[in-house]
Amino acid sequence: MLDYQAILEDIHNTLKSTEDTGDVASYIPELAKVSKDSFGIHLQLITGEDYSAGDYLEKFSIQSISKVFSLAKAFQLVGNSLLERVDVEPSGNPFNHLSLLELENGIPRNPLINAGAIVIADILLTHLENPKEDFLNFVRELAHDESIDYNETIAESEHETGFNNYAAANLLKSFGNLHNEVEDVLDFYFHQCSIMMSCRQLTNAFFVFTNKGKCLKNVEHLTASQVKRINAIMLTCGFYDEAGEFAFEVGLPGKSGVGGGIVALLPHCFTIATWSPALNPQGNSYLGMKALELFTSKTKLSIF
Numbered sequence: 152m153l154d155y156q157a158i159l160e161d162i163h164n165t166l167k168s169t170e171d172t173g174d175v176a177s178y179i180p181e182l183a184k185v186s187k188d189s190f191g192i193h194l195q196l197i198t199g200e201d202y203s204a205g206d207y208l209e210k211f212s213i214q215s216i217s218k219v220f221s222l223a224k225a226f227q228l229v230g231n232s233l234l235e236r237v238d239v240e241p242s243g244n245p246f247n248h249l250s251l252l253e254l255e256n257g258i259p260r261n262p263l264i265n266a267g268a269i270v271i272a273d274i275l276l277t278h279l280e281n282p283k284e285d286f287l288n289f290v291r292e293l294a295h296d297e298s299i300d301y302n303e304t305i306a307e308s309e310h311e312t313g314f315n316n317y318a319a320a321n322l323l324k325s326f327g328n329l330h331n332e333v334e335d336v337l338d339f340y341f342h343q344c345s346i347m348m349s350c351r352q353l354t355n356a357f358f359v360f361t362n363k364g365k366c367l368k369n370v371e372h373l374t375a376s377q378v379k380r381i382n383a384i385m386l387t388c389g390f391y392d393e394a395g396e397f398a399f400e401v402g403l404p405g406k407s408g409v410g411g412g413i414v415a416l417l418p419h420c421f422t423i424a425t426w427s428p429a430l431n432p433q434g435n436s437y438l439g440m441k442a443l444e445l446f447t448s449k450t451k452l453s454i455f
């Protein structure tokens with residue numbers, strides 16, 4: 152039996168002495184206020200045991216990690232019909248890239264780049280009675296944690312500087328792939344990205360993707376086939392234009408966000424989340440990537 156606690160502490164110590172060459176995201180002004188020095192890691196096994204090190208209880212803005220929750224909710228609501236409006240191919244481009252969207256007639260490459268997540272937000276807006284409230288309740292239900300909430304200051308901060316997302320939403324609208332008003336869809340999208348969660352809350356919520364669709368309390372939220380698809384999308388599209396690198400170095404499906412969080416999982420085995428706010432040039436947490444690479448190298452646990 153592996154000594155997971157010792158492994159996590161060892162990773163934490165190694166990273167403390169590693170120079171962090173990343174930078175915190177500054178294009179959303181509120182994110183630039185976060186200290187670069189935080190680091191947290193939390194591991195949860197499918198059998199329920201959990202292990203942690205560092206600031207694993209501190210909440211941070213999950214940003215793009217929320218796109219996995221919105222995709223899951225959309226699959227729940229409309230099933231495979233969402234694939235008529237968004238593709239499932241890696242983009243090989245940064246998360247906010249627009250030229251492919253124009254070339255491909257307003258069908259985003261996948262649901263985890265911004266344009267794809269904006270289409271998914273549009274689907275949720277159409278199908279949820281109280282979109283922001285219902286979506287938050289879905290995330291709370293997955294994590295079994297009522298304390299999870301939006302951060303209005305971060306949502307407002309992104310609203311003020313989200314020109315690129317306005318461009319994407321307007322382009323989608325011009326191609327007929329946005330059914331609600333641009334302003335309403337982006338208000339929802341900026342809120343979903345602003346959700347604050349800790350590493351521990353993230354591993355709790357992502358348990359459903361490790362456990363074939365059943366959450367921590369054994370309630371079925373998604374079918375095994377939907378979870379297979381979501382995990383495949385995470386593996387191929389979860390890390391902006393660095394998805395290949397993450398599969399190569401870490402070997403797990405996962406998703407990162409510009410708040411510095413990363414969640415990854417080995418189906419039927421474990422879920423792991425890291426948080427370190429400084430990002431590499433591709434927008435993924437610099438030390439988070441290193442931590443996960445160390446974890447799968449030390450434990451020899453990966454999908455490959």
Ligand code: GLU
Nearest residue numbers: 214215246265344408409
């Ligand atoms: N809210 C961010 C944006 O749309 C999310 C980016 C991310 O975490 O990748 O720019």
